[in-house]
Amino acid sequence: MGTSVRTGGAAMQSGNGREPCAYCHARPYSVCNAVPEEALATLSALAVVRDYAKGQVLIEQGAAAEDFLNVISGTVKLYKLLTDGRQQITGFAGTGQFLGLAVTDTYTFSVQAIEPVRACRFSRSRLRQLVVDCPQLEERLLQTACQELVTAQEQILLLGRKSAQERLATFLIGWSRQGGRRVSVADHVRLPMTRGEIADHLGLTIETVSRTFSRFRADGRIRTPSSHEVVITDRAYLERLAAGAG
Amino acid sequence: MGTSVRTGGAAMQSGNGREPCAYCHARPYSVCNAVPEEALATLSALAVVRDYAKGQVLIEQGAAAEDFLNVISGTVKLYKLLTDGRQQITGFAGTGQFLGLAVTDTYTFSVQAIEPVRACRFSRSRLRQLVVDCPQLEERLLQTACQELVTAQEQILLLGRKSAQERLATFLIGWSRQGGRRVSVADHVRLPMTRGEIADHLGLTIETVSRTFSRFRADGRIRTPSSHEVVITDRAYLERLAAGAG
DNA sequence: CGGGGGTTTGATACTAATCAATAGATGTGG
């Protein structure tokens, strides 16, 4: 676990030893998609693929921001800490998510694997050179940053003005949507994170999150076959809550 | 008030009728700075300068996102609404701030002037063409988006995990720093927004904000010559609070 | 099968919201 794997390692999963990027499962979901075919070899040369065990830290707040990171599989949490240890999870990231845009010269957040993760590392400075040759990539990075900005502002609205029930409803609806890709099928949602991590994301405590799950269950809005699976049984109700209708 | 002013209007303030951008007071603080001298005429041709009265809406959430906006003078608030009317102010923007990055095809937030404002409007589609000729501008836009992302994540931390006192301390410290430019001198801070707007920014109520001001005042951390002026008298204390030290 | 983290549920405490009233500031028109 946590073994360093050179590009060849990714190739095992992707089927080609020399051009990991060309066959990368995450590419269709990622900014890498903006790199034209003929530049993929260059990209591959910059990429270092590694596996991380659950709990491993991929990026540490305050460290020099040397790399970008791209999640190939698994899920990570992005979080910030207060000096007394309070934690706020700013988001979760899965396949294709590009990390490291919101950065000064040092990282302003930490990243930790919440389940086994494979991720790809690029040197920031070397990627910059690729960007110069490849305006579509810069365009795509800007697009990605703007998308993240929209998401961050939604989270600000949630934390500033929504009740516990509205927060959890928003989270479940949002996660079930993004999950079209990998996380969930229709109304069946897989939650790789713990109740505590959901709490740290929604600005609540673990007890409040648990109680709110119980209440949704009792009211027939969801079923929970296991604590990491949720079936949405009254989506319209949760969506109304999420939108903040009274 | 709120009179529409063509580019000539800005020139009155800037001293030249044909190249408003060349003499724009906000340019040194703005992304426009990335546009090279020789392209300034092109930029000027795209820009439409207008004045807005306090309370006027510059951008309405849900409307087609046709323009970017650049604040030349005054202060605006950016906010989102829930369906029942609860408001969350995601930020305030002053001289040089570029608005409209966090956008899909429609605006995902509203913008309103909280004091008289002069701002500059660019068509998104026409600015895109300028970007093609001017890679430094795209670079700068990406930089700006990333900077905003960092700010947004700080706000998420604040709303998710800080107490009322910590929130107000963070706000005052932050505003006094950014204000180096225009808002404040050293520890003397001008607050163009009302208590209610501060509350809607910090996820609190107007009463809690007012009480927290009173407490800081009673404890000798600040003085308030008027309700829109604050003198920070114990910056170290406020900074410790803002960092969340116990 | 035993241990330990994660989850649920209950009782109580506390922070901030709400409701309410007064005081102060701002702006307008006579």
Next chain:
DNA sequence: CCACATCTATTGATTAGTATCAAACCCCCG
């Protein structure tokens, strides 16, 4: 320039929603 109307701010009393403290339960994993 003053008086009035309105908006904004402050302060007090009470309530509501979550946090905190505590205990039991469940489940997953070794």
